Amino acid sequence: xxxxxxxxxxxxxxxxxxxxxxxxxxxxxxxxxxxxxxxxxxxxxxxxxxxxxxxxxxxxxxxxxxxxxxxxxxxxxxxxxxxxxxxxxxxxxxxxxxxxxxxxxxxxxxxxxxxxxxxxxxxxxxxxxxxxxxxxxxxxxxxxxxxxxxxxxxxxxxxxxxxxxxxxxxxxxxxxxxxxxxxxxxxxxxxxxxxxxxxxxxxxxxxxxxxxxxxxxxxxxxxxxxxxxxxxxxxxxxx
Numbered sequence: 001x002x003x004x005x006x007x008x009x010x011x012x013x014x015x016x017x018x019x020x021x022x023x024x025x026x027x028x029x030x031x032x033x034x035x036x037x038x039x040x041x042x043x044x045x046x047x048x049x050x051x052x053x054x055x056x057x058x059x060x061x062x063x064x065x066x067x068x069x070x071x072x073x074x075x076x077x078x079x080x081x082x083x084x085x086x087x088x089x090x091x092x093x094x095x096x097x098x099x100x101x102x103x104x105x106x107x108x109x110x111x112x113x114x115x116x117x118x119x120x121x122x123x124x125x126x127x128x129x130x131x132x133x134x135x136x137x138x139x140x141x142x143x144x145x146x147x148x149x150x151x152x153x154x155x156x157x158x159x160x161x162x163x164x165x166x167x168x169x170x171x172x173x174x175x176x177x178x179x180x181x182x183x184x185x186x187x188x189x190x191x192x193x194x195x196x197x198x199x200x201x202x203x204x205x206x207x208x209x210x211x212x213x214x215x216x217x218x219x220x221x222x223x224x225x226x227x228x229x230x231x232x233x234x235x236x237x238x239x
Contacts, residue, residue, distance in 0.1 A: 004128035004129060004130040004131060005128045005129045007107065007111055008103075008104060008107060008129055008130045008133070009107075010129070011103065011133055013136060013197075016103070016133060016136045016137050016140060017140050019102050019103065019137065020099075020102075020137050020140035020141040020144070021140070021144055021145075023044070023098070023102055023141065024036075024141060026048075027044050027048045032144050032146060032147065034147055034150050034151075034181070034182070036147075037147055037181055037182035037183060038142075038183060038184050038186075039095075039141060039142050039143075039144070039185070041091050041094045041095045041098060041141065041142060041185075042091070042094055044098065044141075045077055045097070045098055049098065049101060050075055051070075051075050051076060051077045051097075051101070052075060052077070053076075053077050053078075053079060053094065054076050054077070054078050054079070055078075055079050055080075055084050056078050056079070056080065056081060057080070057081035057082070061078070061080045061081065061082075064080070064082050067079070067080050067083055067089065067093045067096075068080060068093040068094070068096065068097055069097070070100050070101065072101070072105050072108060072109055073109070077094060077097045079093055079094065080093075087184075087185050087186075088185070088187030088188075089187060091142060091186060092138050092142065092186060092187065092190055095137070095138035095141050095142050096134045096135060096138040097134070098137070098138075098141065099133065099134035099135070099136075099138050100130070100134050102137065103130075103133055103134065103137060104130055104133075104134070136197070138190075139190060139193065139194045139197060142183070142185070142186050142190065142194075143181070143183055143186065143190070143194045145198060147181055147183075148177075148181060148194060148195070148200075150180075150181070151177050151180040151183070152177060152180075152181075152200065154180040155173070155176045155177055155180050157176065157177070158200070160173075161173070161195065161200045161201055162200065162201075162202065163203075164201060164203065164204065165203045165204070167192075167204060167207065167210070167214070168213075170192065170195075170201060170204065171188070171192075171210065174188045174191055174192060177191060177195070178191055189207055189208075189209065189210050192204075192207055192210065
């Protein structure tokens with residue numbers, strides 16, 4: 001059984017970023033430009049890399065937390081039917097599996113003696129090394145650094161983002177960045193995490209779910225209580 005930690009090498013973030021942009025430049029046959037967004041990861045998987053996308057709801061995919069998988073030797077990317085119409089999660093899952101193709105395929109086939117599914121894209125739980133690498137690749141291909149930089153420059157939010165310490169405050173700005181960058185096929189959580197990764201939000205931690213946000217260093221400080229106050233106030237106003 002292949003280990004998703006021990007059998008894959010450590011990869012620096014710069015290497016993953018370079019591999020993502022190299023794939024995109026190969027697909028477009030030129031440097032990436034703002035007009036290329038939203039990045040068509042489904043088309044890249046099918047028409048450029050030659051994968052079939054299979055939407056499944058049975059067997060392994062009865063588990064709603066198993067979002068996708070990839071079968072290298074059969075050139076198949078599998079996606080849980082539960083997320084088929086959730087554009088952000090659907091596209092991120094495909095981008096994640098493309099990440100496995102680019103980063104892990106050769107190593108996996110060298111070590112694996114039989115056809116097997118890498119069913120690594122899970123919504124919950126701690127992630128092994130190969131999973132985390134594929135997540136970073138997915139963010140880099142869906143939101144290339146150069147396009148994020150251009151979008152934020154258009155919004156004029158660079159300095160303001162650097163000062164933000166509240167998850168609640170930055171949520172309001174995501175729509176502007178999504179519109180300017182045409183990141184319309186990814187979730188707000190994915191956009192926020194990309195900004196965190198690229199150091200536009202140095203005071204915020206990685207977010208798993210904006211419905212239940214994490215705050216700096218896991219502490220429930222002022223920003224947490226302000227967020228909860230506003231959230232509960234909105235509920236009260238509905239009555």
